[in-house]
Amino acid sequence: MHLCRKLGTTLLRSRITETEAYLAEGDAASHSSIGVRPRNRWMFGPPGSLYVFAIHARCCLNAVTESEGIGSAVLIRSLEPLEGIDLMKQRRQREKIGELTCGPARLCEAYGIDLSHNGLLLFQRKQLWLESPLEPKVQATEHIEATPRIGISKAKELPLRFILKGNSFLSRSS
DNA sequence: TGATTGATGAGCT
DNA sequence: GCTCATCAATCAG
Numbered sequence: 001m002h003l004c005r006k007l008g009t010t011l012l013r014s015r016i017t018e019t020e021a022y023l024a025e026g027d028a029a030s031h032s033s034i035g036v037r038p039r040n041r042w043m044f045g046p047p048g049s050l051y052v053f054a055i056h057a058r059c060c061l062n063a064v065t066e067s068e069g070i071g072s073a074v075l076i077r078s079l080e081p082l083e084g085i086d087l088m089k090q091r092r093q094r095e096k097i098g099e100l101t102c103g104p105a106r107l108c109e110a111y112g113i114d115l116s117h118n119g120l121l122l123f124q125r126k127q128l129w130l131e132s133p134l135e136p137k138v139q140a141t142e143h144i145e146a147t148p149r150i151g152i153s154k155a156k157e158l159p160l161r162f163i164l165k166g167n168s169f170l171s172r173s174s
Numbered sequence: 175t176g177a178t179t180g181a182t183g184a185g186c187t
Numbered sequence: 188g189c190t191c192a193t194c195a196a197t198c199a200g
Contacts, residue, residue, distance in 0.1 A: 022181070029181060038189075056180045057192050075181070099199090105180060151196090152181055171179095172197075 002131045003079060005111045010087045012111055014079035014101055015133070017169045020149045021160040022062070024072040028154035032071030042118040044071045050120045050128070052113060058105035059114050063122060063130075077150070077161070078102045080169035081110075103171045142166035 005012040022030040022043075031040040031053065042051040043064060051062040051073050062073035079101035081088055088100040088110040101107040108114070113128070122129050138144065145165040148156055150172065163170055 020181080031181060053181075054191080055182070058180065060181070062181090096199095099178090103179065106178095149181085151179090154181090 001137075002082065002133050003076065003111075003128070004131055005084075005113075005128050006126070007084070007087060007112055010084050012084035012088065013082045013131075014107075015082060015169075016076060016078075017080050017164040017167045018076075018078035018171055019162050020075040020077055021065075021162070022073050022075060023160070024066060024070045027158065027160075029149065029152040029156075029158075030071070032073075036071075040071075043073050044069050045119055046121075048122045050117050050122065052108070052115050052118050054115060055105075059108040060104040061108050061111075061113050061117075075104060076107065077104045078163075078169055078171040079107050079110075080167060098169065102169055138164065139166070 001016050003014050003016055024032055027033060032043050036044055039053065045064050046068040047064055047066060049064045051064055052059050061076045064073045066072040081097055081100050085097060089095055091112060092100050092106065092110050094100060100110045117128065120128060142164050143166065145163050146159040147161045147163060148159055149161045
């Protein structure tokens with residue numbers, strides 16, 4: 001899918017290349033595992049809403065997946081920039097395209113996403129939304145692969161990170 | 175070898 | 188329990 005963002009008069013569009021799933025049950029790494037708290041309450045919102053959390057003075061973006069009250073979401077970890085690249089460079093203070101949106105906190109900075117976007121509904125297509133591209137979603141040289149998640153200390157073994165293998169816009173090389 | 179990043183964890187209430 | 192930014196890991200030069 002493409003992640004689209006209206007920022008002033010500029011349209012940002014990028015292809016999602018890497019995500020991680022965080023489950024409602026049996027997942028110690030999931031923020032929802034401790035129950036509803038002020039910090040994580042947006043993770044229990046309706047499907048298609050946003051859960052944005054702050055970590056190390058930065059933000060990370062999740063899309064809530066399950067029904068309201070369940071507490072399951074997908075962390076967007078990396079993007080391949082397609083449109084609005086100049087604005088992303090400006091926001092990130094970086095010239096290299098590979099440093100704009102590769103990494104969960106990087107893409108939030110490039111897209112201007114912060115805690116104020118918590119609860120935003122993706123399907124309302126206002127500030128932030130998803131679009132299904134017309135061209136093939138996965139190129140012939142790519143395929144989706146599941147790997148263990150990155151940067152967590154609990155439930156490391158679960159294969160809940162999904163990458164577009166063959167695409168260079170991932171949060172980590174390999 | 176220096177910079178950047180980050181589903182944490184120390185410290186305070 | 189909540190706030191808020193460390194420093195280890197990883198990557199770029």
